[in-house]
Amino acid sequence: MSSHLLDLATARRSGRPRGITSVCSAHPTIIRAALRRGSVTNQPVLIEATCNQVNHLGGYTGMTPADFVGMVELIALEEGLDRNQLIFGGDHLGPNPWRKEPSEVALAKARDMVMAYVRAGFSKIHLDTSMGCAGEPAALDDDTIAARAADLCRVAEAAAEAAGLPQPLYVLGTEVPVPGGADHVLETVEPTSPDAARKTISIHRETFLAAGLEDAFERVLAFVVQPGVEFGSENVVAYNPAKAADLAAVLNDHEGLVFEAHSTDYQSETALAALVRDGFPILKVGPGVTFAYREALYALDMIASELVSSYGARPLAAAMERLMLDHPVDWQGHYHGGEDSLRLQRHYSYSDRIRYYWNRPEAASAVAKLLNALNGRTIPQPLMHQFFPGLAMAGNTADGIILASVDHVLASYDRAVHQASSQI
Structure with a gap:
């Protein structure tokens, strides 16, 4: 090739x-x-x-x-x-x-x-x-x-x-x-x-x-x-x-x-x-x-919060915030501003410094918890339209949605x- x-x-x-x-x-x-x-x-x-x-x-x-x-x-x-x-x-x-x-x-x-x-x-x-x-x-x-x-x-x-x-x-x-x-x-x-x-x-x-x-x-x-x-x-x-x-x-x-x-x-x-x-x-x-990957995970985090009462309120996003605050070396020096601005950049920046954290055990555990919560569940089309309007017909299982978002x-x-x- x-x-x-x-x-x-x-x-x-x-x-x-x-x-x-x-x-x-x-x-x-x-x-x-x-x-x-x-x-x-x-x-x-x-x-x-x-x-x-x-x-x-x-x-x-x-x-x-x-x-x-x-x-x-x-x-x-x-x-x-x-x-x-x-x-x-x-x-x-x-x-x-x-x-x-x-x-x-x-x-x-x-x-x-x-x-x-x-x-x-x-x-x-x-x-x-x-x-x-x-x-x-x-x-x-x-x-x-x-x-x-x-x-x-x-x-x-x-x-x-x-x-x-x-x-x-x-x-x-x-x-x-x-x-x-x-x-x-x-x-x-x-x-x-x-x-x-x-x-x-x-x-x-x-x-x-x-x-x-x-x-x-x-x-x-x-x-x-x-x-x-x-x-x-x-x-x-x-x-x-x-x-x-x-x-x-x-x-x-x-x-x-x-x-x-x-x-x-x-x-x-x-x-x-x-x-x-x-x-x-x-x-x-x-x-x-990797920005698209994070977008999909965070949307699924919100879907699981709505769909599964025992899942909690956006635990994946909360886990990533703790992880990045505990280990700031991969984003400090790249993001600037006050605390509110830094918090938004940690999660939503186009620079996507959060990508350096997905392979850490804490992040992997939080992603696994999300996928387990949605495992075997069909995501209703109205929730798909709410959080994935561009992918509403792309599939409604968590793994399929993540791959479709990257694709x-x-x-x-x-x-x-x-x-x-x-x-x-």
């Missing part, structure tokens, strides 16, 4: 652009929804893990790359998805998880992480070495970034060869929206300047060739740039094709390349299709799908990546 990625640039040049959704989540329900959709559409499914989320030391999920692949493959088997439809991507692979350590230490760990990703079967590798480590500037110069990326690329190439696996495809470049969304309201976001994009491509090409990585650079399928999309706690900056036109035109001079768009969460279907049409066909989504987001992406050519 890697050929599907390599064909994205050809499709754009032929005037029939298409894209692919990059589902960036380690949550089993999100992954199940994506794989179930793939089993129905028979299209490739790109599942990505990030360096903080999954790494050779476990990441914040406790999973190594091999663990992650094993989890996804098991769900694929349960959903009847052909293993050959799966593409695994590693996102922001570099020293970021260890950037507070000296560069030699952080980069050594990054090498081990890249090796683990490749050996586990990840075939799409985004190398991100843009961040400074201890004693370095927060943002590094282009030459240093490219040199460190080439170093990690060499490790990936050797790991694939030693494991007898196909050589990976690469994504380079680092000018991305703030991971998880901005922490303040933004009225507009400027796209990457065309000159900056050209410089990034040129320096990486020169550095890779000087390092003897010509073959690897031929497998670079995309560069990450900022197309002008972003979201914060309460607002979304929509894609503006006119503002990104000069940036998109850079691709006309680089046959075989496309751009990768991060933080496309909450964009309209029209905007997503325009991104694909304009040369940003790899559309990353993460918080947008509603994925379906929008699916239509956008396959219908972009109709906008030309």
Whole structure:
């Protein structure tokens, strides 16, 4: 299925652009929804893990790359998805998880992480070495970034060869929206300047060739740039094709390349299709799908409160509030304002920092209590209309409703990546 990625640039040049959704989540329900959709559409499914989320030391999920692949493959088997439809991507692979350590230490760990990703079967590798480590500037110069990326690329190439696996495809470049969304309201976001994009491509090409990585650079399928999309706690900056036109035109001079768009969460279907049409066909989504998951759980929490007298008054929401107050590290520093504002952001922010808590035992127990309360119960249509007006006919069991809510987001992406050519 890697050929599907390599064909994205050809499709754009032929005037029939298409894209692919990059589902960036380690949550089993999100992954199940994506794989179930793939089993129905028979299209490739790109599942990505990030360096903080999954790494050779476990990441914040406790999973190594091999663990992650094993989890996804098991769900694929349960959903009847052909293993050959799966593409695994590693996102922001570099020293970021260890950037507070000296560069030699952080980069050594990054090498081990890249090796683990490749050996586990990840075939799409985004190398991100843009961040400074201890004693370095927060943002590094282009030459240093490219040199460190080439170093990690060499490790990936050797790991694939030693494991007898196909050589990976690469994504380079680092000018991305703030991971998880901005922490303040933004009225507009400027796209990457065309000159900056050209410089990034040129320096990486020169550095890779000087390092003897010509073959690897031929497998670079995309560069990450900022197309002008972003979201914060309460607002979304929509894609503006006119503002990104000069940036998109850079691709006309680089046959075989496309751009990768991060933080496309909450964009309209029209905007997503325009991104694909304009040369940003790899559309990353993460918080947008976990936001839909949380929405469904909270609506079911209210339904259970109405339907099951012994359930209580929104115990899931109350449990999550206690959990986030007891363990604030994953939202503090990202949310701002008074106590009322912070409380709302903890639960309803587009940045969806609550997603970091669902795998904790307290959250898992509260979700299990909700599902057990609704197990075997048919949710009356009037309650469906009250809390799920857009999904009233999508099914009325709790598990089905959760998956349908996530799929509603994925379906929008699916239509956008396959219908972009109709906008030309």
